Amino acid sequence: MAIKNWPKDEQPREKLLARGPAALSDAELLALFLGTGCKGLDVMENARLLLKDHGPLRRLLDLSAPKLKKLPGLGPARACELVAALELADRHLRAQLDRGESMREPQSAIRYFKQRLRGRPHEVFAALFLDTRNRTLAFEELFTGTIDAATIYPREVVRRALLHNAAAVIVSHNHPSGSAEPSAADRQITRHLQEALNLVGVRLLDHVVVGEGTPVSMAERGWLEPALTFRG
Known part of the structure; x- marks a missing residue:
């Protein structure tokens, strides 16, 4: 079932806004980032497939941009966006510890x-x-x-x-x-x-x-x- 057909309070975006990002599963967070599915898969199915074949989440996110861009539903643009988002999170964490x-x-x-x-x-x-x-x-x-x-x-x-x-x-x-x-x-x-x-x-x-x-x-x-x- 496509996400748009889910109950409103269970859709990842609405759930995040109502309950915060911690309430979302790894697959839901990944689906929210991907936005759309690919090759006959809706976005949640694609997210679950990525985690099944390349997970868990940490191992997937540790992949370099050249490897990420080859994965279904990513490509060069989304791979770069994902790596950039992870680097922003890392720099934000380091900034909290600045003198x-x-x-x-x-x-x-x-x-x-x-x-x-x-x-x-x-x-x-x-x-x-x-x-x-x-x-x-x-x-x-x-x-x-x-x-x-x-x-x-x-x-x-x-x-x-x-x-x-x-x-x-x-x-x-x-x-x-x-x-x-x-x-x-x-x-x-x-x-x-x-x-x-x-x-x-x-x-x-x-x-x-x-x-x-x-x-x-x-x-x-x-x-x-x-x-x-x-x-x-």
């Missing part, structure tokens, strides 16, 4: 790390260095490893924190295998990092593990002391 604006809640950093690290083929350990008001001083990818491990040196994290004159640090690494659940080794290195940073008066606010789905915040799990706090 001059204090992070008001920990989810800002979690979203940022998720955007930067998810989908990387190897483990990457990164850090956000913050001033006394939790404004971003710098973002750095400090260590890169293999598909399932990265060697982390607390001394180097301390050195970079002092170089940036940071008052606090939030660190993160990704699990290319998919599961964001922290390992025993992840928790151990977090303790070592916190001890090393405490010696120079720098707070470790959180260690975020990025995988498929929702990232895991060790601060939210209660595995860091003192607990994660944000100052306005």
